[in-house]
Amino acid sequence: MANLNRIANNKSVKKGSKTQKIAYLYMSPALITIAVLGIAPILYTIFIAFTDYNQMHFLNYHFVGLKNFISLLNPNNPLSAVFIPTFVWTLVYALLTTGFAYFIGLFLAVLLNNPHLREGIIYRTILIIPWAVPGMITMLVWQGLLNDSYGQINALLHTVGIPKIPWQSSPFWARFSVIMVNVWAGFPYMMTVCLGALQAIPSEIYEAAAIDGANWWQKFRWITIREIWSITLPLVIPSFAFNFNNFGGVYLLTGGGPARSDNPFVGQTDILASAAYKMTLDFNRYDLASAISIILFVIVGVISWLNMRYTGAFKEVE
Numbered sequence: 053m054a055n056l057n058r059i060a061n062n063k064s065v066k067k068g069s070k071t072q073k074i075a076y077l078y079m080s081p082a083l084i085t086i087a088v089l090g091i092a093p094i095l096y097t098i099f100i101a102f103t104d105y106n107q108m109h110f111l112n113y114h115f116v117g118l119k120n121f122i123s124l125l126n127p128n129n130p131l132s133a134v135f136i137p138t139f140v141w142t143l144v145y146a147l148l149t150t151g152f153a154y155f156i157g158l159f160l161a162v163l164l165n166n167p168h169l170r171e172g173i174i175y176r177t178i179l180i181i182p183w184a185v186p187g188m189i190t191m192l193v194w195q196g197l198l199n200d201s202y203g204q205i206n207a208l209l210h211t212v213g214i215p216k217i218p219w220q221s222s223p224f225w226a227r228f229s230v231i232m233v234n235v236w237a238g239f240p241y242m243m244t245v246c247l248g249a250l251q252a253i254p255s256e257i258y259e260a261a262a263i264d265g266a267n268w269w270q271k272f273r274w275i276t277i278r279e280i281w282s283i284t285l286p287l288v289i290p291s292f293a294f295n296f297n298n299f300g301g302v303y304l305l306t307g308g309g310p311a312r313s314d315n316p317f318v319g320q321t322d323i324l325a326s327a328a329y330k331m332t333l334d335f336n337r338y339d340l341a342s343a344i345s346i347i348l349f350v351i352v353g354v355i356s357w358l359n360m361r362y363t364g365a366f367k368e369v370e
Contacts (some may be wrong), residue, residue, distance in 0.1 A: 065247060076235075097345055098346060101121075101339065101342035101343045102117060102120070104116050105338045112288060116339075124344065133315045138318050138323065138324055141227070141321070142296060145231060146292055146295040153242050156242070156243075157242025157244075161243050164176055164179075165250045169332075183237070183240035183241050187300055187301070188300060191237075191301060194233045198229050203219065205217075220306055226309065227320065241292070242288075243293070253275065292355070293352050296323075302325075306321045317330065
């Protein structure tokens with residue numbers, strides 16, 4: 053009897069091992085693709101960041117250690133003008149874009165969640181259009197609308213007697229337009245998330261609060277905000293990371309311009325992602341671009357980890 057059990061166990065182990073090998077065989081095309089198109093470029097970028105691989109050393113580049121990182125982070129080095137102002141603007145841009153998109157989406161979600169709003173479905177359909185349109189098309193359309201010379205928005209302002217606004221030539225208005233357009237493109241997502249969170253709040257909580265004499269503001273502050281925050285925060289964090297790296301949302305709209313008078317490498321609206329792109333393709337500074345990419349990855353990773361760690365957004369609840 054014991055021998056029969058041992059034989060049966062050996063057969064099941066061999067069968068399981070064979071099934072596992074077949075599974076890996078089926079997965080091998082995907083694993084090879086990920087390794088070639090994902091992992092290998094990342095490792096090569098890390099390697100380039102520690103060398104002087106640029107237009108002057110394509111064939112005879114050398115290992116330079118942390119020199120590229122020091123050049124970007126040292127305020128006394130002229131190359132720090134590429135990184136430090138760009139990093140500050142990237143942080144401001146990501147915070148404002150994510151914050152405005154969230155609160156506008158929350159405001160609209162509260163309005164659309166009103167059961168007495170008969171046209172709610174129509175309004176939801178209209179408001180979700182900016183999210184439904186592909187991002188590249190959205191940015192290119194807005195680029196034409198905001199053109200200083202022949203843009204339709206300036207033409208409309210001119211018809212009502214308002215002077216033309218230099219959307220793409222003024223540093224302030226260029227940054228304002230970048231934030232405005234990306235908020236316009238991002239608020240439908242936040243509205244959808246907040247609307248789903250609102251509909252998940254039990255109505256009994258509001259009824260109990262009404263019995264206790266709570267007014268509309270108290271219900272919104274102590275019930276709606278608290279319930280929504282725990283649900284939407286795990287989605288706000290990835291949205292911030294996305295905006296921090298939103299290359300298309302800036303480059304397709306302004307090309308990073310207008311140009312800086314003190315820095316030929318990056319423009320007034322360039323974020324770190326577009327700065328790394330320009331350093332690579334426009335100036336052939338692959339070493340600095342790789343260093344910027346690694347710093348960008350570390351910054352986003354640390355910010356996301358801190359948010360998740362101290363807000364408990366992804367903490368499992370038993």
